[in-house]
Amino acid sequence: MSRGxxxxxxNKDTRVHFNARRDxxxxxxxxxxxxxxxxxxxNPGEIRxxxxxxxIFTVSHFTEEEVIQKYTRVVDTLHLHEKAARQKTYRVSxxxxxxxxxxxxxxxxxxxxxGFFLEVCREKDWDVxxxxxxxxxxxxxxxxxxxxNIVNQTxxxxxxxxxxxDVVTMWxxxxxxxYPAEKMRLVNQLLRQGGLFAFSTHNMDSLMAxxxxxxxxxxxSMHVSHFTVDTLEYLLNxxxxxxxxxxxxxxYISLAYLFNRLSRYAPVIAKSRTFFLPDSFARKQLVPIxxxxxxxxxxxxxxxx
Ligand SMILES: [Zn+2]
Numbered sequence: 001m002s003r004g005x006x007x008x009x010x011n012k013d014t015r016v017h018f019n020a021r022r023d024x025x026x027x028x029x030x031x032x033x034x035x036x037x038x039x040x041x042x043n044p045g046e047i048r049x050x051x052x053x054x055x056i057f058t059v060s061h062f063t064e065e066e067v068i069q070k071y072t073r074v075v076d077t078l079h080l081h082e083k084a085a086r087q088k089t090y091r092v093s094x095x096x097x098x099x100x101x102x103x104x105x106x107x108x109x110x111x112x113x114x115g116f117f118l119e120v121c122r123e124k125d126w127d128v129x130x131x132x133x134x135x136x137x138x139x140x141x142x143x144x145x146x147x148x149n150i151v152n153q154t155x156x157x158x159x160x161x162x163x164x165x166d167v168v169t170m171w172x173x174x175x176x177x178x179y180p181a182e183k184m185r186l187v188n189q190l191l192r193q194g195g196l197f198a199f200s201t202h203n204m205d206s207l208m209a210x211x212x213x214x215x216x217x218x219x220x221s222m223h224v225s226h227f228t229v230d231t232l233e234y235l236l237n238x239x240x241x242x243x244x245x246x247x248x249x250x251x252y253i254s255l256a257y258l259f260n261r262l263s264r265y266a267p268v269i270a271k272s273r274t275f276f277l278p279d280s281f282a283r284k285q286l287v288p289i290x291x292x293x294x295x296x297x298x299x300x301x302x303x304x305x
Pocket of ligand 1: 006007008009010011050051052053054055
């Protein structure tokens with residue numbers, strides 16, 4: 001990411017939004033910082049805001065190529081214990097999609113990870129495809145979940161050439177993108193006219209983001225793009241979409257995972273959890289979280305790019 005230049009509107013005069021120093025959090029192991037369940041919040045880098053379009057971005061310590069290399073090598077077995085919670089979350093997201101499109105149809109999940117969302121879609125007879133850079137996650141979805149159309153590579157213009165989908169999804173992906181405008185144009189090219197683009201991300205205009213400021217947990221080193229609903233709409237419109245619906249994303253997590261996340265703030269309580277809540281119980285109890293400022297966004301392709 002070019003230092004200081006807004007890659008949405010190309011404004012060169014961006015401002016420091018937060019000087020996010022995170023040395024009050026325990027340092028996570030460096031090799032797991034790019035996994036989905038990582039606790040690493042140690043030093044996300046300088047966070048800047050464009051006064052012209054409102055886009056907020058992190059001046060990453062890494063180049064885009066370095067980050068992609070890190071994603072390909074992730075192994076995140078902790079995530080597998082969250083299957084029931086993730087799939088409960090994804091069922092709600094699929095219900096939202098099915099409100100706006102004739103179902104089932106042809107669906108592509110970009111950043112499909114271990115395939116939990118695609119498995120939910122397959123149960124409802126969607127014709128599913130997944131694109132996933134992580135070698136371990138792509139292999140899990142093909143070998144263990146028996147998902148047939150998984151492509152193990154990054155999102156580049158040549159992938160899925162000449163194919164059109166009814167729905168493209170990106171769950172918790174857009175905040176990882178160095179050049180989100182470029183990728184949204186690629187999503188447009190993959191959709192039929194009138195097709196849906198559905199994604200989730202954290203909202204910088206949420207109560208929690210305003211309240212926690214530089215301690216907002218989604219300002220972590222692997223997240224480089226941060227949006228408000230206004231900047232998302234601006235970005236979507238530029239890429240040939242109209243915004244259809246924005247809804248609070250209710251995420252289910254297991255009690256075990258909740259305590260795992262709490263270990264960052266209250267390590268003693270989190271560590272003592274296994275004495276009063278054994279893993280076998282805590283992994284089965286699902287807790288809805290809807291106050292962290294996550295949103296589901298539904299957009300429709302209205303223009304060929
Ligand atoms: Zn801008």
